[in-house]
Amino acid sequence: MTLVLFIDMDYFYAACEEARHPEVKGKPVVVGTAPPNDKLRGVVQTCNYEARKLGIHSAMPTSQAFKLDKNLVYFGDDYKYYGEMSEKVMALLKAYGHRTEVVSIDEAALDLGEMGYDGARGQAEAIKKEIMAKFGLPCTIGISTGKIYAKMMCDESKPNGLGIIEEKDLKAFLKGKDVIRILGVGKKTADRLNAMGIDTIGKLAKADPNVLIDNFGIFGKELYQLANGIDTSRVEDKYTILSIGRERTLQKETTDMKVVESMIKELAKEAIEELNRQHLWFKGISVKAKYTDFTDKIKNKQFNNYTDSLDLLTTEGVKLIRPLITDRAVRKVGIRVSSLAKREGQKKLS
Ligand code: DCP
Numbered sequence: 001m002t003l004v005l006f007i008d009m010d011y012f013y014a015a016c017e018e019a020r021h022p023e024v025k026g027k028p029v030v031v032g033t034a035p036p037n038d039k040l041r042g043v044v045q046t047c048n049y050e051a052r053k054l055g056i057h058s059a060m061p062t063s064q065a066f067k068l069d070k071n072l073v074y075f076g077d078d079y080k081y082y083g084e085m086s087e088k089v090m091a092l093l094k095a096y097g098h099r100t101e102v103v104s105i106d107e108a109a110l111d112l113g114e115m116g117y118d119g120a121r122g123q124a125e126a127i128k129k130e131i132m133a134k135f136g137l138p139c140t141i142g143i144s145t146g147k148i149y150a151k152m153m154c155d156e157s158k159p160n161g162l163g164i165i166e167e168k169d170l171k172a173f174l175k176g177k178d179v180i181r182i183l184g185v186g187k188k189t190a191d192r193l194n195a196m197g198i199d200t201i202g203k204l205a206k207a208d209p210n211v212l213i214d215n216f217g218i219f220g221k222e223l224y225q226l227a228n229g230i231d232t233s234r235v236e237d238k239y240t241i242l243s244i245g246r247e248r249t250l251q252k253e254t255t256d257m258k259v260v261e262s263m264i265k266e267l268a269k270e271a272i273e274e275l276n277r278q279h280l281w282f283k284g285i286s287v288k289a290k291y292t293d294f295t296d297k298i299k300n301k302q303f304n305n306y307t308d309s310l311d312l313l314t315t316e317g318v319k320l321i322r323p324l325i326t327d328r329a330v331r332k333v334g335i336r337v338s339s340l341a342k343r344e345g346q347k348k349l350s
């Protein structure tokens, strides 16, 4: 049986600062959006676990964080440096020779193949040790039979952890968890499930699959499978570092460009929200159509200048995906922005 390893770096931006400023280790450390001379104006991007103990967290206004502790160590974010650290970590992971999917700036999934639980544990321990020795960065790893379960286990093993969920324990592991913990289940889907009396993954596993399919289309089938320990999400061979993407299964498979267009608009909006959150511009875009036979097609485009325009992303995204929508039924579509840059000091498209 194939195992998936999911890794997420611990308090990543703040850990990068600790790595180059070892003197701040052990103190509460915050990385915020504003420069240090204006540190009360921005929001917290992340903070180390000492700061979390004080109640500080991502997206909190920095002014509020300083109210909780006026002696916080503060850094204005240096996205270029964090990006470089991320690239180094990803290159190290890639060198282990497994199919590697870079999921975000501090997350990746590795398809470990058929090495068994002991082999997987050894691999994870080696990775943790090497990342700490080379870069001074802590991380947490989850291992399971699928990407989604491995990520859940990773989340639960933080910080500096290593957690394995074996197939035989999977159902018990999933049973009491809120349905919103399933990757791809947002607030809307969770609300609809709750209205059907399904609040935990355990209840989802016992639901009537036909009712789920009636309500959610193909996604309903995936939900049912996931709740029952079958994770069909593949570790993609994706190594475009520093890109932000969103993809989603359609309610029903379709050949209708109108349906695809409205989904692309929705996903583009989400991608731009994430881009704004990380204070980035993009220059490259790509779209993907996944067909019912599980093959997919991707189209890319590169602009001459950086931009953060939602209109541009939507228009170009729709244009790019149009030729991919033919009489072959599509089940999933996605959009991704790449060639990212920190907003300061770059030329932007008007
Ligand atoms: N980030 C951000 N704004 C947020 C959340 C995150 O700018 N609202 C950035 C800073 C984080 C990085 O993305 O360091 C990775 O996000 P994670 O969610 O993985 O959080 P951390 O790595 O900081 O902490 P954890 O140990 O919980 O993974």
Ligand code: MG
Residues within 6 Å of the ligand: 008, 009, 010, 011, 012, 106
């Ligand atoms: Mg992290």
Ligand code: MG
Residues within 6 Å of the ligand: 008, 009, 104, 106, 107
């Ligand atoms: Mg992360």
